[in-house]
Amino acid sequence: MRRSLALAIVVAASVALGGCSTTTGGESGSGGGEVVVAGTYPIDSIDPHGPQGGxxxxxxxxxxxxxxxxxxxxxxxxxxxxxxxxxxxATATQWTFTLRQGVKFNDGKPVTAKDIVDSFKRFIDLKGTNSANFPGYTMTATSETEVVLTASRPDAAIPRKLAVFFVLPSGVGANDTAFFEHPVGSGPFKLEKFSPNEIVFVPNANYYGGAPKVSKVTVRKMPELAARLTALRTGEVDVAWGIPDDQLPTLQSESNLTVQTVQSTAVFTMWFNSSTPSLKDAAVRRALWQAVDFQTIIKQLYPQTGTLSESVVSPQTLGYVPQQPVKYDPAAAKAALTAAGFDFSKKLRLQFANAEFRPFNQAVVSDLQKIGVQVDLLEKEQAVFTKDLLALNWDINFQQLSNPTYDAANTIGRLYPCAAKRNGYCNQQLDQILAQAGASADEQERVRLYGEASKIIWQDAVGMFPMAVKYAYAWNKRLSGFTPDPNGLPGFAGLQVGS
Known part of the structure; x- marks a missing residue:
């Protein structure tokens, strides 16, 4: 079983990647050495403002x-x-950003305040998953060196929220597919190739931080775990992450590899669809949670990279407050379901994406079946999973939910209000607490309020939150400048390939 990041997301669908190649030839431009990244999940879009860009x-x-x-x-x-x-x-409703001067896009044109403002408008207009962090927010340019983001309410989390906002040149249309075939950006790399199975980056000579010292980075679609690990061991790739626990001892014995685990921002999250008649009752949802022996499942599948979660969010997240763990008690769970009039003849639909999560979800299904709860386990392609997730076409939804902003505003504050309509759950008291947390400029007060919100979500069993995730990384010692990332989003700009 593996750990992926992903997720964003998912979005979020979440997406972990792996690897870098041993090819050290091809000296060119700013440096030498080609790096190959073995990707666990497809990259269907590179439009950061679109519905699949999060x-x-x-x-x-x-x-x-x-x-x-x-x-x-x-x-x-x-x-x-x-x-x-x-x-x-003073009220945290207006944030002023002083802009770096002399920044250029990879086509040599300067990055202007207008580019930033227009990108933010496009980001909001396209209503991608991350734009929900900025309801009614606007951005204006007050000068060539300054932009101001105005919030519809006090928002102390804006700097962290902006981790998911990327800047494009002005004039990119809503569905400008031609632009994303040859995108113009100001990041450390340029896009050389984008196909369903491979995406290739080359250094951006105009990057303000200096062009990367590798000659090329290739992200190759390698969804099968065995293929990724074989490639890592043979040297076809130099870096992998989302490595399952049962493979770590072998990798740790390899003298040419460095292996490291880091606490991630991800939590295994299994929402219940509270709009489904059989799951409207919080007592039913709590009983289903109580029926699964998550501690044993984690111990068996994730002895090094998983711990029983004590909150809706990871310990890495601002707003983390531990809750009382749910005690495994199948007899009490069945009794509670019976008392609540639960229909044991009706099957629940548990959906997930990505084969790495299959053993975990199979174990959950097995425990539920032990008390007579029937579950259809539905493994879906990522695009179908995301579409059905947003359409609430499921009864239980599994995702590895990470938080690229490191702030509970991006998870608790964005996904659990009534207006979010993400899991069929609505609680006006929770909405009020989340509004207060989002408005407070006092970080300690925000942590307290998100703790209150977590308690409601936890006790009402809006979902099951079984596991806090660590990511296991392994990389070839010839590769320097690699830093493991808690979101499964390591950067490549500082990489160098030695001999």
Whole structure:
């Protein structure tokens, strides 16, 4: 069983990638050495503003090609990208960003305040999954060196939220497929090739931080675990992550590899569709959670990279507050379901994407069946999964939900209000708490409020939140400049390939 990141997302569908090649020939341009990344999941889109642009796979590609105002560091703090400084007004409804000067797109044209403002408008207008972080927000250019983001309400999380906002040149249309065949960006790389099975980046000589020192980075679609690990061991790729626990001892014994695990921002999240008649009752949802022995499942499948979750969000996330773990008690679960009038003859639909999560979900189904709950386990292609996720065409939805912003505003604040319509759950009290958390400029107060919100979500069993995820990375020691990332989004700009 593996750990992927993904997820964004999923979005979110989440997407973990792996690998870099041993090819050290091909000296060219800014450096030498070709790096091959073995991707677990497809990258169907590189439009950062579109509906599929928020997943972990697309974000990995987008951060290579495009710049952001700010970007998160692996420790969760915020670093400048196109912005060198930012500050809120007294109410945290207006944020002023001072722009870096002299930044150019890869075609040599300067990046302007207008490009940033127009990109934000496109981001909002296209209503991609991440745009929900900015309801009614606007951006204006107050000068050539400054833009101001105005929120519809006080929002202290804006800098972290902007981790998912990428800047394009002005004039890119809503469905400008031609642009994304040869995109113009100001990130460290340019796109050389984009096909269903492979995406290739080459250094951007105009990058303000200096062109990368590798000659090429290729992300190759390798969805099968065995193929990825074989490629890692044989040297076809030099880096992989999302490595299953049962494969770690073998990799740790390889003298040419470095193996490291890092606490991620991801939590295994299994929403219940509260709009489904059989799942409207919180007592039913809690009983289903109680019927699954997650601690044993984690111990068997994820002894090194999984721990029983104690919150809706990861310990890496601002807003993390531990909750009381749900005790496994199948007898009590069955009794509670019977008392609630649960229809044991009706099958529940549990959907997931990506084969790496199959054993975990099979174990969940097995435990539910032990108390008479019948479940259809539906493994779907990522695009179908995402479409059905948003359409609520499921009863239980599994996803590895990561948080690229490191802030609970992006997960609890975005996915659980009534208006989000993401899981059929609506609670006006929760909405009020989330509004207060989003408006507070006091980080300690925000943590307290998100803790209250987590308690409601946890006790009402809006979903099951079984596991906090660690990501296992392995890379060839010939590769330097590689930093494991808690979101499964390592950057490639600092890579160098030695002999």
């Amino acid at each position: 997943g972990t796979g697309p974000q990995m590609a987008e951060q290579a090609i495009f710049s952001r105002l700010v970007r998160p560091k692996p420790d969760g703090t915020v670093d400048g990208d196109l912005a060198t400084a930012w500050k809120p007004d």
